[in-house]
Amino acid sequence: MSHIVFLLVPGVHLLDLAGPAQAFSTAADFGHPYTLGYVAEQALLPTAQGLPLVARLDWPELGPEDLIVVPGWRARTLAGSPAIGAAFLRSLRDHHDRGGTVASVCAGAEALGRAGLLDGRRCTTHHDVQDELARRYPRATVVRDVLYTADDRVVTSAGIASGIDLALHLIATRHGPAVAAQVARDMVVYARRNGHEPQASAMLRYRSHLDDTVHHAQDLLDARFDQPLPLSALAAAVGVSDRTLTRLFTRATGLTPLRYQQTLRLERAEHLISHGTTVDAAAGAVGFADARMLRRLRAREH
Incomplete structure (x- = not known):
């Protein structure tokens, strides 16, 4: 308590x-x-x-x-x-x-x-x-x-x-x-951080919208970003079609659901790597089948 x-x-x-x-x-x-x-x-x-x-x-x-x-x-x-x-x-x-x-x-x-x-x-x-x-x-x-x-x-x-x-x-x-x-979503406010700094987490950075369907999808992705979550299953869970979810998600966040999930994985992997985890081990921990995708995402990001 x-x-x-x-x-x-x-x-x-x-x-x-x-x-x-x-x-x-x-x-x-x-x-x-x-x-x-x-x-x-x-x-x-x-x-x-x-x-x-x-x-x-x-x-x-x-x-x-x-x-x-x-x-x-x-x-x-x-x-x-x-x-x-x-x-x-x-x-x-x-x-x-x-x-x-x-x-x-x-x-x-x-x-x-x-x-x-x-x-x-x-x-x-x-x-x-x-x-x-x-x-x-x-x-x-x-x-x-x-x-x-x-x-x-x-x-x-x-x-x-x-x-x-x-x-x-x-x-x-x-x-x-x-x-x-x-909490921010329930209060209908932006999840903001310091005004002179970028959002420190993708889970907060892409929450500055009021689309409830997209928030629901993000909740699922936030909780299961390291697991396989096909677009069809995600769309069914929030009660819309694949195409509608992609359209709503992209409009609200600027990312597709897949790109959002990859961003969460990349962010977590970078944290693990910064604390001494190898790239291969970090890739496995965040849900990538092998380290090649993680290396490509890191190269693109940097």
Whole structure:
């Protein structure tokens, strides 16, 4: 069981909180055991959008596998942010010291800075306060204009909706990109990653569409990319003809189903090879009958 605890301050932005909360809740719906909790220094908490929230005043017992998230709040400047008590800041530090992960959305990076968790680490925040964050915490490296950063179990994201990207990244890190893509699909959002970097996984890179039939086919291919899966069987499984599936799949992803499966195999093979597996062994592990096809795909890719 993993606890996801949101540290809330007065004036918290609802989407800063609701975006990652929805992502982890959806992952729990798919069988990944998350328990969400909300702590604050006052039981009834005003939000930036006017909807009051009820939070607990005490922290649950947390272990290294658990996560604390600090959503952002409404403030013109980080210096003018709401006060956060020394005990709550100490709880952030202690959790990280014990091997846990801490994360922030938008202005929530200010809380991590006050706790001393940004020193010597890469971080980001909303573009309106990036310069101020860099001035306030000169020992931190503020990365501008990216969706999120991750550095030594300190994960920070940009403004508002980027909290969803942060949550999807953490889900992908813990459970793999297929689960993150499944969550993104259920939430009807793009499975995005850092804005300045390409998608790190084909399972995420080709999910930026809303065609449910193609998503279903991709789910099957993601789960069985190392097994024979003829086009006719794939089409039958999603309830369309071979020709229709090829047309829909190509329109949504730019690839045929076969090329998508080969891309998944190639990506996994490259990972194995980079960790010392021979080309022949990697080819067998990802489902190629022999290594010649893998060598041809690698040559074409490079």
